[in-house]
Amino acid sequence: MRVRVPFGRREVMGIVIECRTHSEIALADLKPVSAWLDASPLPDDWLWLCRFTARYYQHALGDTLHQSLPVLLRQGRPLEARTRERWFLTASGRDCPPERLGRARRQAELLALLRLHPRGLTSNIITAQGFSRAQLDALVDRGLIECQQEAVIDGPSPGSGGWLAEPALSLNREQATVLAALHEGLDRYHPCLLQGVTGSGKTEVYLQLIEAVVARGRQALVLVPEIGLTPQTLARFRKRFRVPVVALHSGISDGERLDAWLAATSGRAPIVIGTRSAIFTPLARPGAIIVDEEHDGSYKQQDGLRYHARDLAVVRAHHHAIPVLLGSATPSLESLALAQAGRYRHLHLTRRASRHPPARLELVDLRGRARQGGLIAPTIDAIRKTLTAGHQVLVFINRRGFAPTLACHECGWLAECDRCDARLTLHRQPPQLACHHCERQRPLPDACPDCSSADLRPLGAGTERAEETLAALFPDVAVHRIDRDSTRRKDAFENTLAEVRRGAPCLLVGTQMLAKGHHLPHVTLVVVINADAGLYASDFRALEHSAQLLIQVAGRAGRAEHPGRVMVQTLHSDDPHLRLLAEHGYDALARQLLEERRAADLPPYRFLALARFESPREADVTTLADTAASALRDWLGPNSSPVQCLGPVPAPMERRQNRYHVQLMLSSTQRSKLHEASAWLAAWLESNREARRVRWSLDIDPQTLS
Structure with missing residues (x-):
C-alpha cells in the first residue's frame, strides 16, 4: 500500500511491501508513517512483476515500483477512478409536454435533446x-432530469449485439489454421511465435484471438513497439469491439494514463494496448498477451530500469498461465532459437492477403555511378515510371538531416562535435549543424576553421537532401518527408499518413518510422538509398537488425491490388549475407546467423550482462572499471568459473556528452551463474566509495553494445 512518510524536512510517497514484528533498528530511531494513501492494497500481479523485474535486471526494487506506477499515483493521487456526470430524463421528464416549461425555451430544447438519447448524455x-449548468440545475429542481456519476472509462456492456461492433473478416486457410492452434491454448501457458510475411493478416488473427478472450470474460494486453503505431491499432480495435479499449503510452496525459491504468486494474477495460511500459499494467482477469513486431528494439528500455518488455510478457504469461503470442515478419534470433528448441510453438503465415507475393530485394550496385541526393539513374527512372503509372513511391534513408556531415574540400576538415566522438549532422531546415547524440547545435561556418577555405561541401545524404533532390526531379508530385524532425508537431505524422492513403501519386521520404507496421496500399515501389550502414558495424547484432529493417521496409510495397518492387542501393552488392537475404529471404539468413552465433558462442546460445561506467573524468572511470574487473575476477576464482569477465574496454563511442564511457562484459552459458556474478558486482559497486564519483549501470541481456 502507498503511504506518506517523513523524509528529512519533507514528506514523500512510499510503498509498504511487507510487515514485520521486529526491527534491527532501535524503535527510537524509527519514524511513524504519516498517512495511509490507499484504502485497499495495490494489485498483487503488479507487485509480483515488479519484484521479478527488480531481481532479474539487478535494479533497486524501490525505483522499479516507482517507474512502473502512473505519474499521478507516484504523486499521491487517490487510487480511485475519475468520474463524470451523465444526465437522464426522469419519468416526469419523459412525460413533460414542452408548453409546461413556458418561456424557458432553452430548457425545453435541452429536454428535447435528452429525449433523443435514452442512455443519457455527459x-x-x-x-x-x-x-449551461444553470439550465441543468433548473430542470433538476423541476424533477425532470437526474444525474448519475460514472467512471470516465465504463465497463463493458455488449447488450444484444454481442462483443463485436462489426463482423470479423473471413480468414484464409493459413490464418484459420493459426487461429485454431491458438484456441487450443487459451486456458494455459501457451507461448507461440507467429511468423507472418508483411501484409499476411497477423492483425486479423490478433483481433479474432482477442474476441475469444473477451468472450470468456477475460482481458487481453497488446504491446506495440512505438507510439506511431498506437493510433492506427487503437482505431482498428475500437472499430471492431463494442467494449472499452484503452491505450497506455507516453503520448497521453497523466490523467488519461491513470484512467486507463485503473480501468485495466478493475477489469472495466477488457482490451489494453500500449508501448513497452504497458507491460506493468495490472489486469483483473488476464487472458492473453500479444506482442506485435516482437523483434523491435523499442521493447528494450535503454536507461534506468533496463527491462525488455517482450521477455517480461513471456514471464508474466507463464505466471498467469495464459497464452502469449509473439508476432513478426522478421523474428528475433532469440525467439527463433527458442522455437527451434521447442520452447515456443512456431506458427507461419506465408501468403499475403493481397495474394501478391512479397517483393524480392533487387540489389542495385552504386559503385562508379553518379548520384543525385543519393539516387542513381536506374533508380530515378524506376521512380518516374511508378509515378507515371499513378502509384506511390517510398524512398527509405535511415539518416535524418541534409547530410551526415560537412567537410572542407581543400584540407579534409570534418565538422565534429566537441562533446562526443561523433560528427555533426548538417541540417537545412533550419540551417545548422547538430549532434544527434547530445543534441548540441552550432551555426553553419562561413569558412573552414582549419584552412579558411570557403569550399565546404556536404558529405552523404539524409532525408532532407533526398527530399530536396526529389522535389527538383519531380516538381509536379507531392513529396512528404517523415522523420523525427518533420513530425514534432502534434498529429503531424497521422495527418501526413492520412493524406498519403488518399491515393494520389506522391513520394514518401522517411526513416525507420515508416518501416514498422504501416499499411500504405498505394505504394508499389520502395527504394532503399543505402543498405550498407549496418552491414559492417561493430555490434554483433548489427546484421540481424539491418536485415530486419530491410525486410520490414520492403514490406510496405505491393500491399494492395498491385504487385510491389524493392530496389536496394548498395556499395557491397556481392556481400554474401546481403545476397543471401535478397535471393532466399530472411529465414535463410536467420538460419545462417544462428549457426554463426552458435560457433562464436554468442547470444542466444550464451547470456550476457554489461556493466557500463561513465564520468566526466577519464581517470575516474577507467580506474573504477579496472578495480571492479579485478575484484570480480578474484571473486570468480580460477579459470574454471562458468562466468567470464571481459574487459574493461572503451565503449564504441567513448566520449558522449562530455562524459567518458567504459564497459565491462560478463558472459556465461548458465543464466543463474551470470545473475549471481551480476548481483555480486552490483553489491560491490554500491558499497565502494570510489563508485560514488562515477555513474554506473548493469544491463542484463543487453541488446546493443554501444
Missing part, C-alpha cells in the same frame, strides 16, 4: 451543445 457533450 456534461461535456451537453455544454458543447451550448447549454
Whole structure:
C-alpha cells in the first residue's frame, strides 16, 4: 500500500511491501508513517512483476515500483477512478409536454435533446451543445432530469449485439489454421511465435484471438513497439469491439494514463494496448498477451530500469498461465532459437492477403555511378515510371538531416562535435549543424576553421537532401518527408499518413518510422538509398537488425491490388549475407546467423550482462572499471568459473556528452551463474566509495553494445 512518510524536512510517497514484528533498528530511531494513501492494497500481479523485474535486471526494487506506477499515483493521487456526470430524463421528464416549461425555451430544447438519447448524455457533450449548468440545475429542481456519476472509462456492456461492433473478416486457410492452434491454448501457458510475411493478416488473427478472450470474460494486453503505431491499432480495435479499449503510452496525459491504468486494474477495460511500459499494467482477469513486431528494439528500455518488455510478457504469461503470442515478419534470433528448441510453438503465415507475393530485394550496385541526393539513374527512372503509372513511391534513408556531415574540400576538415566522438549532422531546415547524440547545435561556418577555405561541401545524404533532390526531379508530385524532425508537431505524422492513403501519386521520404507496421496500399515501389550502414558495424547484432529493417521496409510495397518492387542501393552488392537475404529471404539468413552465433558462442546460445561506467573524468572511470574487473575476477576464482569477465574496454563511442564511457562484459552459458556474478558486482559497486564519483549501470541481456 502507498503511504506518506517523513523524509528529512519533507514528506514523500512510499510503498509498504511487507510487515514485520521486529526491527534491527532501535524503535527510537524509527519514524511513524504519516498517512495511509490507499484504502485497499495495490494489485498483487503488479507487485509480483515488479519484484521479478527488480531481481532479474539487478535494479533497486524501490525505483522499479516507482517507474512502473502512473505519474499521478507516484504523486499521491487517490487510487480511485475519475468520474463524470451523465444526465437522464426522469419519468416526469419523459412525460413533460414542452408548453409546461413556458418561456424557458432553452430548457425545453435541452429536454428535447435528452429525449433523443435514452442512455443519457455527459456534461461535456451537453455544454458543447451550448447549454449551461444553470439550465441543468433548473430542470433538476423541476424533477425532470437526474444525474448519475460514472467512471470516465465504463465497463463493458455488449447488450444484444454481442462483443463485436462489426463482423470479423473471413480468414484464409493459413490464418484459420493459426487461429485454431491458438484456441487450443487459451486456458494455459501457451507461448507461440507467429511468423507472418508483411501484409499476411497477423492483425486479423490478433483481433479474432482477442474476441475469444473477451468472450470468456477475460482481458487481453497488446504491446506495440512505438507510439506511431498506437493510433492506427487503437482505431482498428475500437472499430471492431463494442467494449472499452484503452491505450497506455507516453503520448497521453497523466490523467488519461491513470484512467486507463485503473480501468485495466478493475477489469472495466477488457482490451489494453500500449508501448513497452504497458507491460506493468495490472489486469483483473488476464487472458492473453500479444506482442506485435516482437523483434523491435523499442521493447528494450535503454536507461534506468533496463527491462525488455517482450521477455517480461513471456514471464508474466507463464505466471498467469495464459497464452502469449509473439508476432513478426522478421523474428528475433532469440525467439527463433527458442522455437527451434521447442520452447515456443512456431506458427507461419506465408501468403499475403493481397495474394501478391512479397517483393524480392533487387540489389542495385552504386559503385562508379553518379548520384543525385543519393539516387542513381536506374533508380530515378524506376521512380518516374511508378509515378507515371499513378502509384506511390517510398524512398527509405535511415539518416535524418541534409547530410551526415560537412567537410572542407581543400584540407579534409570534418565538422565534429566537441562533446562526443561523433560528427555533426548538417541540417537545412533550419540551417545548422547538430549532434544527434547530445543534441548540441552550432551555426553553419562561413569558412573552414582549419584552412579558411570557403569550399565546404556536404558529405552523404539524409532525408532532407533526398527530399530536396526529389522535389527538383519531380516538381509536379507531392513529396512528404517523415522523420523525427518533420513530425514534432502534434498529429503531424497521422495527418501526413492520412493524406498519403488518399491515393494520389506522391513520394514518401522517411526513416525507420515508416518501416514498422504501416499499411500504405498505394505504394508499389520502395527504394532503399543505402543498405550498407549496418552491414559492417561493430555490434554483433548489427546484421540481424539491418536485415530486419530491410525486410520490414520492403514490406510496405505491393500491399494492395498491385504487385510491389524493392530496389536496394548498395556499395557491397556481392556481400554474401546481403545476397543471401535478397535471393532466399530472411529465414535463410536467420538460419545462417544462428549457426554463426552458435560457433562464436554468442547470444542466444550464451547470456550476457554489461556493466557500463561513465564520468566526466577519464581517470575516474577507467580506474573504477579496472578495480571492479579485478575484484570480480578474484571473486570468480580460477579459470574454471562458468562466468567470464571481459574487459574493461572503451565503449564504441567513448566520449558522449562530455562524459567518458567504459564497459565491462560478463558472459556465461548458465543464466543463474551470470545473475549471481551480476548481483555480486552490483553489491560491490554500491558499497565502494570510489563508485560514488562515477555513474554506473548493469544491463542484463543487453541488446546493443554501444
